[in-house]
Structures are given as C-alpha cells and as structure tokens.
Amino acid sequence: MASKPYDTTFLTTVGKKIVMAITGLFLVIFVVEHMLGNLFFLVGADAYNEYSHKLLSLGPLLWAIEIVLLAAFVFHAFYGISITLYNKSARPEKYKQLRSAGKPSRKTISSTTMIYTGLILLIFLVIHLKSFKYGTYYSTVVNGVEMRDLHRLMVEKFSTPLYTFGYVAVMILLGFHLRHGFWSAFQSLGANHPRYSAGIYTLGVFIAIILAIGFVAVPLWIYFTQ
Amino acid sequence: MKNMTLKLLIWRQKDANSPGEMVPYTVENVSPHMSFLEMLDVLNEKIIKEGGDPIEFDNDCREGICGMCSLVINGIPHGTQHRTATCQLHMRHFKDGDTITIEPFRAKPFPVIKDLAVDRSAFDRIIAKGGYISVNTGSAPDANSIPISKEAADLAMDAAECIGCGACVAACPNASAALFVGAKISQYTFLPQGKPEAKRRALRMIEQMDAEGFGNCSNHGECEAVCPKEISILNIARMRREFLKAAIR
Numbered sequence: 001m002a003s004k005p006y007d008t009t010f011l012t013t014v015g016k017k018i019v020m021a022i023t024g025l026f027l028v029i030f031v032v033e034h035m036l037g038n039l040f041f042l043v044g045a046d047a048y049n050e051y052s053h054k055l056l057s058l059g060p061l062l063w064a065i066e067i068v069l070l071a072a073f074v075f076h077a078f079y080g081i082s083i084t085l086y087n088k089s090a091r092p093e094k095y096k097q098l099r100s101a102g103k104p105s106r107k108t109i110s111s112t113t114m115i116y117t118g119l120i121l122l123i124f125l126v127i128h129l130k131s132f133k134y135g136t137y138y139s140t141v142v143n144g145v146e147m148r149d150l151h152r153l154m155v156e157k158f159s160t161p162l163y164t165f166g167y168v169a170v171m172i173l174l175g176f177h178l179r180h181g182f183w184s185a186f187q188s189l190g191a192n193h194p195r196y197s198a199g200i201y202t203l204g205v206f207i208a209i210i211l212a213i214g215f216v217a218v219p220l221w222i223y224f225t226q
Numbered sequence: 227m228k229n230m231t232l233k234l235l236i237w238r239q240k241d242a243n244s245p246g247e248m249v250p251y252t253v254e255n256v257s258p259h260m261s262f263l264e265m266l267d268v269l270n271e272k273i274i275k276e277g278g279d280p281i282e283f284d285n286d287c288r289e290g291i292c293g294m295c296s297l298v299i300n301g302i303p304h305g306t307q308h309r310t311a312t313c314q315l316h317m318r319h320f321k322d323g324d325t326i327t328i329e330p331f332r333a334k335p336f337p338v339i340k341d342l343a344v345d346r347s348a349f350d351r352i353i354a355k356g357g358y359i360s361v362n363t364g365s366a367p368d369a370n371s372i373p374i375s376k377e378a379a380d381l382a383m384d385a386a387e388c389i390g391c392g393a394c395v396a397a398c399p400n401a402s403a404a405l406f407v408g409a410k411i412s413q414y415t416f417l418p419q420g421k422p423e424a425k426r427r428a429l430r431m432i433e434q435m436d437a438e439g440f441g442n443c444s445n446h447g448e449c450e451a452v453c454p455k456e457i458s459i460l461n462i463a464r465m466r467r468e469f470l471k472a473a474i475r
C-alpha cells in the first residue's frame with residue numbers, strides 16, 4: 001500500500017465508527033456511574049453531599065477523568081455529526097418510497113434518530129453543567145466538614161416543572177440513544193458473534209431502560225415529595 | 227389463480243444527467259406464475275408495440291445467481307419477499323388491482339444509467355483492490371489437497387454466497403457498502419489461501435469502498451434483511467476485526 005504521510009486509520013468509514021464505539025462505551029460507563037451516584041440522594045441529604053464531596057476531593061485524578069470525558073464527548077459528537085452529514089451525501093436522490101424490510105433488520109426509531117437524540121443530549125449537557133457543576137454554590141457542614149450543598153441545589157432546580165419534566169424527557173431520549181448505541185458499539189468494534197449478539201442487544205435495551213428509570217427517579221421524587 | 231391487471235409507478239430517467247420522474251403504467255393479463263421481470267417484459271412489449279421507449283432494467287441469469295437484477299419494489303430492494311432476488315420474485319405475491327412502485331437502487335456511487343438500470347461498477351473496483359488471491363490455484367485436485375475444516379468451509383461459503391447485487395447499499399439509510407465488502411473480505415479469512423494477503427486486502431478494499439463515496443455503516447441491519455443471499459451482518463463485524471488487525475501492526 002502506498003504509505004501516507006499520516007495515519008489514516010481513523011479517517012476511514014470503519015475507523016470513524018471505531019472511534020464512535022470506544023468514546024460511546026466510555027460515556028456509557030460514565031452515565032452508569034453518574035446514575036448510581038444520583039441514587040445517594042434517596043439515602044439522604046448528608047449521604048449525597050458526602051458522596052459528591054468525596055468525588056470533588058479527588059483533585060488531580062478528577063481532572064484527569066474530566067479531561068478524558070471531555071475528549072470523549074468532543075470526539076463522539078464531532079464524529080457523529082460529520083458521519084451523519086457524509087451519509088446524507090451518499091444518497092443525493094431520495095427514494096419516493098422506502099420502508100423497512102423487517103426482521104432481521106435492527107432499524108428502529110432509536111437507530112434512525114441517533115443524530116437528533118445525540119444533539120439534544122449535547123445541548124442538555126451544556127445546560128446541565130451550567131445548572132449544577134457551575135451552578136450556585138451553597139455550603140453546608142456534615143460531620144464537622146465544610147462542603148458544597150448540592151442537595152439543596154438539586155431540590156431547588158427540581159421544584160420547577162419546566163426543569164423537572166425537561167430533564168425527564170431528555171433522560172428518556174438518552175434511553176433511546178443507548179438502545180441502539182450500546183449494541184452498535186460492539187458491532188462497530190467487530191465484537192459480534194452468533195452466540196452473543198442477541199445477548200448484547202438485549203443487554204443494551206436493559207441498560208437503556210435501567211438508566212432512564214434511574215435518572216428520572218430522583219427528579220420526580222424531589223418534584224412530588226419535597 | 228386468474229390473470230391480473232396491475233398499476234405500476236415506474237421511475238423513468240433518460241440518462242445519468244437528466245432528471246427523472248415516476249410514470250404510471252397499466253399492465254394487463256399478468257399471470258401469477260410470471261416472474262417480476264417477465265411482467266416487465268410484457269409491459270415493454272406493449273410499450274414497443276405502441277412505438278414508445280421501453281423501460282431499461284438490469285437482468286441476466288434470471289436464476290437468482292448472477293446479481294444483475296435490481297429494482298426497489300414497493301420501497302424494498304428486491305421486493306417484500308425475503309431471501310429472493312427480483313428475478314425470483316413471482317407475481318403470485320401480488321393481487322389483482324395492486325399498485326406497485328418501482329425505483330432504481332439509489333446511491334451516489336450507483337449512478338442511474340437509464341430508467342431502472344444503475345452503474346454498479348464501483349463494486350468491481352472494490353473487488354479489483356483485493357477480492358482475490360494472487361496465486362494460481364490449479365485444478366480441482368490441488369484444491370482438495372489442503373484440508374479445510376467443515377466449519378471453516380461452511381462459513382467461507384456463507385460469505386461467498388454474495389452475488390454482488392448491491393441491494394444492501396440500496397436498502398441502507400446511509401448507502402453503505404459494508405455488507406458487500408464485509409462478505410467479500412470474510413470469505414477469505416477462513417481459508418489458508420486467503421491468509422497471506424489478509425491485511426492488504428482489508429485495508430485496500432475498505433479504502434476503495436470509501437473512495438467510491440459509500441456511506442458509513444450505522445448498524446441498522448437493513449442490508450441483511452433485503453439480501454437475497456441472507457448474508458449476515460456478522461460479516462461486517464468480521465471486516466472490522468480484519469481492519470483492526472491490519473491497522474494495528
């Protein structure tokens with residue numbers, strides 16, 4: 001093969017999807033962790049604040065994780081958008097009529113709306129960081145230690161209907177995104193086998209549902225009980 | 227079953243550079259035993275008799291083995307009948323009075339030549355980049371002198387069944403050729419003769435697939451559902467493994 005002055009592996013259609021898959025799976029690990037962390041809220045105000053305080057006091061380790069996360073988000077979003085635009089150009093003349101041929105196709109509302117759910121999640125992320133990570137700083141004292149009172153901020157945010165139901169809606173979209181995204185990542189990495197493919201697909205659906213439920217539980221609980 | 231009268235909506239396009247449109251036709255006396263292409267033959271005979279320009283469509287073997295026939299019938303490449311090429315689709319699957327829409331396979335790398343015939347030579351250029359082995363395989367006894375397990379032979383045959391029709395591209399929302407290229411790379415991965423050139427084959431065929439302008443595979447799996455040979459998307463996963471093996475040296 002004629003050698004290129006730079007490595008083109010991740011500029012090929014196959015390579016781009018490998019980047020999408022690796023960054024995507026990394027983000028899945030992150031959201032699972034985030035969802036589980038949120039559940040501390042249901043344990044109590046102090047437990048929740050102490051949990052977030054522990055995370056915040058990780059210092060340099062936290063920064064490292066945040067940088068990798070940011071990179072994963074940026075690459076995932078950038079490649080996702082560029083792939084979608086390219087794919088549109090691969091069929092300039094549209095069909096008058098095109099429909100799904102049915103099974104074994106895995107084309108679903110989830111798989112065909114990845115770009116839209118993805119873009120909404122991207123906008124959500126910015127708003128979300130602004131409201132919480134860079135939101136109002138309340139402080140509290142738990143067991144003699146001064147720390148950020150995120151519990152109070154949560155209660156404040158999720159007492160307004162717009163914020164609560166907007167959040168709930170976006171989390172349901174996250175579920176849709178992952179329903180296709182999870183198994184698709186494995187397929188993009190070549191990790192598919194007749195024995196496991198059905199299992200991976202089902203696991204993806206399961207993770208999508210659990211995540212969506214886990215994420216909407218706390219805001220709804222706050223909205224209706226606090 | 228008695229003969230049918232059908233309404234057809236067919237894409238007509240003079241040549242690659244002219245705009246096309248859907249044109250309505252009525253075809254009478256269609257026997258349910260006819261194949262879809264024979265039904266179009268009947269229509270073309272009528273058009274020719276009336277002094278019109280017959281509808282151009284691709285076909286060759288009419289036995290489901292050559293990969294020349296195409297057509298998107300009622301929104302599905304090769305029609306609603308699973309595991310069936312257009313030439314093997316019979317009119318008994320339609321009802322008297324049905325309206326059937328017929329469009330060409332659509333993708334930037336498959337430009338329309340005329341009406342329903344598209345230029346699929348992009349596939350040939352991909353094959354020319356590595357869809358072969360560069361040795362003289364000799365005659366049949368030589369081939370039998372290398373033992374190959376039943377499993378490997380079966381998997382290689384499953385992939386080699388691809389007839390290169392391009393329905394996978396036509397059905398893909400992204401016009402990706404991943405299933406075709408996946409099958410053509412996969413078929414060699416199980417056989418000793420395919421091993422020496424495996425890395426070069428994967429990289430070069432994928433490079434050519436991209437150069438032709440096919441889209442990225444988003445794993446919708448619509449390709450497998452329309453493939454007349456039931457080529458599985460496991461072959462796409464295998465292509466990606468071959469690519470990773472070749473890229474990480």
Ligand code: SF4
Pocket residue numbers: 387388389390391392393394395405406409449452453454455456457
């Ligand atoms: S993979 Fe199937 S649909 Fe695609 S070219 Fe081969 S036979 Fe046709």
Ligand code: FES
Pocket residue numbers: 284285286287288289290291292293294295311312313314389
């Ligand atoms: S005409 Fe040969 S496969 Fe249909």
